[in-house]
Every structure is written in structure tokens, then in C-alpha cells.
Amino acid sequence: MTAFMDPTFTQALREQLIARVHTSTARRRRKSWRIAGALAGVAMAGSAAAAVATNPRPQPGTDQVRVLRAGEQIEGSGPTTIDLGRPPADATHIELTFTCLDAATYTFQDGSALICDREQLQRPISTERQAIAITSGTRTLSVETIQGARWRLTADYSNRRRTPYATNAAGDTYGASSDGHEDPELVAVMATNGKSGYAYFTDLNLPLPTSPAEAQTQQEENRGKRRVIPVYTSDGTTVIGQFVMD
Incomplete structure (x- = not known):
């Protein structure tokens, strides 16, 4: 399938990208990956992790x-x-x-x-x-x-x-990220070995491009590549697995 953009839409998209770059210091970029604790299945959308019974010890941030x-x-x-x-x-x-x-x-x-x-x-x-x-x-x-x-x-x-994010001994916040809230330094993820842990927000997200040209270059350089990210316990130093991003 091939997508086509008319010139007006393309220009508007470029302007939005530049505006997003200029305001990136005030609002951190939202993630495009799935966190541990999200709903099983992909058909239901628009909510945080759901539970039908009382949850006495939830993941921080949920x-x-x-x-x-x-x-x-x-x-x-x-x-x-x-x-x-x-x-x-x-x-x-x-x-x-x-x-x-x-x-x-x-x-x-x-x-x-x-x-x-x-x-x-x-x-x-x-x-x-x-x-x-x-x-x-x-x-x-x-x-x-x-x-x-x-x-x-x-x-x-x-x-x-x-619930609020928790903070480890190093001063890094950790927990499950959710839309509408600032991301923690350590985001809850599920490692490929099935273990629940945390990955650094900065590892999960590529650097924000400073121009439309840089955004296009970044996209082309990373197309088809798999990124392997270490998964830690909440201390942010003990590695327990890997998180793979395609």
C-alpha cells in the first residue's frame, strides 16, 4: 500500500514537527511501545490497566x-x-x-x-x-x-x-507509564524472558529530531532495525533481561 500526501498537508505536517521540537523541553515525548500492566489483547482501547477485583498493591503509576x-x-x-x-x-x-x-x-x-x-x-x-x-x-x-x-x-x-511513581535509591522514579502523565525515568516493561522489570525512558525513545530532515534521516536509518534494550530491577542497575523494539 502506498500513501500519498497533498502539498498543503505536507507543509502542515512539517510545521507541526518543528513546533513539537521547540516545545520538547516542556513536555516529554510520548512512547510508542507497550508497557507491562497494560490490558491483555489489543482490541480494547482507551483506558489504563483494568482489574475486576480489588488490587491492594498495584504497580506504581497504575x-x-x-x-x-x-x-x-x-x-x-x-x-x-x-x-x-x-x-x-x-x-x-x-x-x-x-x-x-x-x-x-x-x-x-x-x-x-x-x-x-x-x-x-x-x-x-x-x-x-x-x-x-x-x-x-x-x-x-x-x-x-x-x-x-x-x-x-x-x-x-x-x-x-x-498511585504515584516510586523512587529508588539513585533517585530515579519508576513505574507504569500512562497517557496524560509524565513518564518515569524507569518504565515498566515485560522482558523477552517473561520477567517484569524496567527500562530507562531514554533507552526506549530515540533522540527527538531537531528538523524535518533529521526526522526523515532518523526514520530511514532505523527502518527494519531491532533495538535490544536492557531490562532492570527497580534499582536501575541489576539486569534481568532484554526488551526488543522492532
């Missing part, structure tokens, strides 16, 4: 989750709106556990979506979890999909509180 009211399992089909009842006073989220029973796209009220294909339905586990933020007065959960598409879900009211 949410402390306290379930306030557990919901019953509901089965249905097609688009629907479910009344969950009045939320507890300190509820902040709906903890959604959703299983698709037919191949279809299922969209929820926060804009996140689950796309289930026939191959996914054949897997032993086709359940996804999602945390949906609620606003004042929210007591319903909406599911948008095609007529006849079957699904199963449970929806619990919870209170979520983001």
Missing part, C-alpha cells in the same frame, strides 16, 4: 482499584443500554468484563471498541476487560453493535485512584 458494587452477569444481543442502578457516592469507574459471542464490532459509551473476528472467537479466552470512567449521574452502560450480535458482560462500580 490505578488502585476498589470494587464498590459487583454486578451480575448479563447476556444480550444487538445494541442496548443497561441500567446499572444508582452508583455509590465515591464511584469513579465501571469495571467492564465483556465477552463477544459473535463476530462483530462492539462500541462502548467512552468511545472504546472491541473488534471480534471469527479467529478470536475460536480462542479459549475471548474475554476483555475495560475501565470506563463515569460522570456525575451516570448509571447506564451502552453497547453499540449490529443487530443480532450476541455478547455477555458484567459491570461493577469501582473507585480508582492513580
Whole structure:
């Protein structure tokens, strides 16, 4: 597939890149890699790591989750709106556990979506979890999909509180990075050997280009290359594995 850009769009893109370079000292660049603790599966999007049970010792930087009211399992089909009842006073989220029973796209009220294909339905586990933020007065959960598409879900009211990053003896912060928050010096990742650890933010991210020409050169130089990054314990010195970026 070949992508084409018209001259107006190209110029706007170049201007945005230059503006991004000029403001890089005020706001650190967001990552393009997956962190440990993210939701399993790639179809559900738009939330931090979800949990359906109380999580007493979360990864620094993730949410402390306290379930306030557990919901019953509901089965249905097609688009629907479910009344969950009045939320507890300190509820902040709906903890959604959703299983698709037919191949279809299922969209929820926060804009996140689950796309289930026939191959996914054949897997032993086709359940996804999602945390949906609620606003004042929210007591319903909406599911948008095609007529006849079957699904199963449970929806619990919870209170979520983001935990602060921890700091090691060297003074480096560590924890799970999330959108909308400053990154820690050591970011939680999963090593290729299956061990959970941390990689330095500066190792995960290439230097920010200073011009469109440098950005293009950087992209061409790194196309097709695999970067092997050391994974440490929280002390930032003890190596326990590797993290590979294509």
C-alpha cells in the first residue's frame, strides 16, 4: 500500500514537527511501545490497566482499584443500554468484563471498541476487560453493535485512584507509564524472558529530531532495525533481561 500526501498537508505536517521540537523541553515525548500492566489483547482501547477485583498493591503509576458494587452477569444481543442502578457516592469507574459471542464490532459509551473476528472467537479466552470512567449521574452502560450480535458482560462500580511513581535509591522514579502523565525515568516493561522489570525512558525513545530532515534521516536509518534494550530491577542497575523494539 502506498500513501500519498497533498502539498498543503505536507507543509502542515512539517510545521507541526518543528513546533513539537521547540516545545520538547516542556513536555516529554510520548512512547510508542507497550508497557507491562497494560490490558491483555489489543482490541480494547482507551483506558489504563483494568482489574475486576480489588488490587491492594498495584504497580506504581497504575490505578488502585476498589470494587464498590459487583454486578451480575448479563447476556444480550444487538445494541442496548443497561441500567446499572444508582452508583455509590465515591464511584469513579465501571469495571467492564465483556465477552463477544459473535463476530462483530462492539462500541462502548467512552468511545472504546472491541473488534471480534471469527479467529478470536475460536480462542479459549475471548474475554476483555475495560475501565470506563463515569460522570456525575451516570448509571447506564451502552453497547453499540449490529443487530443480532450476541455478547455477555458484567459491570461493577469501582473507585480508582492513580498511585504515584516510586523512587529508588539513585533517585530515579519508576513505574507504569500512562497517557496524560509524565513518564518515569524507569518504565515498566515485560522482558523477552517473561520477567517484569524496567527500562530507562531514554533507552526506549530515540533522540527527538531537531528538523524535518533529521526526522526523515532518523526514520530511514532505523527502518527494519531491532533495538535490544536492557531490562532492570527497580534499582536501575541489576539486569534481568532484554526488551526488543522492532
